[in-house]
Amino acid sequence: MKKTFLATLVTSSLLLAPSVFAYEKGDIVFRAGLTSVAPDDSSSNIFVGGASSGADLGFGVNVDNNTQLGLNLAYFFDDQWNVELLAATPFKHDVNVNANPLGLGKLGEVTHLPPTVTVNYYFNDPAVPFQPYVGAGVNYTLFFDEEFTSGNASLGFSDLDLDASLGYALQAGFDLLFANDWVLNASVRYIDISTDAFFTLDNAGLGFSNASGSVSVDVDPYVYTVSVGYKF
Numbered sequence: 001m002k003k004t005f006l007a008t009l010v011t012s013s014l015l016l017a018p019s020v021f022a023y024e025k026g027d028i029v030f031r032a033g034l035t036s037v038a039p040d041d042s043s044s045n046i047f048v049g050g051a052s053s054g055a056d057l058g059f060g061v062n063v064d065n066n067t068q069l070g071l072n073l074a075y076f077f078d079d080q081w082n083v084e085l086l087a088a089t090p091f092k093h094d095v096n097v098n099a100n101p102l103g104l105g106k107l108g109e110v111t112h113l114p115p116t117v118t119v120n121y122y123f124n125d126p127a128v129p130f131q132p133y134v135g136a137g138v139n140y141t142l143f144f145d146e147e148f149t150s151g152n153a154s155l156g157f158s159d160l161d162l163d164a165s166l167g168y169a170l171q172a173g174f175d176l177l178f179a180n181d182w183v184l185n186a187s188v189r190y191i192d193i194s195t196d197a198f199f200t201l202d203n204a205g206l207g208f209s210n211a212s213g214s215v216s217v218d219v220d221p222y223v224y225t226v227s228v229g230y231k232f
Helices: 002-016 150-154
Strands: 028-039 061-063 066-078 081-088 091-097 106-113 116-122 130-148 157-162 165-178 182-191 194-203 208-218 221-231
Touching: 028 081, 028 091, 028 182, 061 208, 066 091, 066 221, 106 157, 116 165, 116 182, 130 150, 130 157, 130 194, 150 157, 165 194, 165 221
Parallel strands: none
Antiparallel strands: 028 066, 028 221, 061 091, 066 081, 081 116, 091 106, 106 130, 116 130, 130 165, 157 194, 165 182, 182 221, 194 208
16 A cells, blocks of 8 residues: 555656756757758849949849758747747858850859847747747848859959848747757748849940949748757
């Protein structure tokens, strides 16, 4: 009888005790893994020259995917709410034309950093190891090392420059907590990234002499992350 009573007491205590998996206010989670930026892009047509004498080239540009090391830091200001920073090693994207009437092929390359801050809400009870969440926040994307390919530079394209972008970010994902303080994470973000690209075209054969050019691009990528983290 005593053994049965003790067994029941121990079992009840384990069921009622706080789980070692629980997120709590004040927790910090650091994650590292792979982050892939997959643009859902669209653009205006490339325009070269002034307002009165310029030319619409009749085609726009597109941006390819890239995957880098993703780093992530989250702070829980409540048991079920956190603020999260997404950082990564610089992403490098090929920029291509949507059509190829001038034989341009790959137009150039751009590099960017897209730090993103979101506030996330965790749906489950904090003591449950599987933790789905949604969030929203803001993104700032800085472009640098913009350059045309050598082939297009020889055609007279130069001085490529992209404006920085400030936009919103939406996120959904989950944490799976295991081995006390370790975390397996997967998430997807939609990030509003828009930029205006400017350049110079100097090609007498095409009828342009040091003419300024521009194209507006909505990059708007889906950002996929798979990572492993640790809860402090």
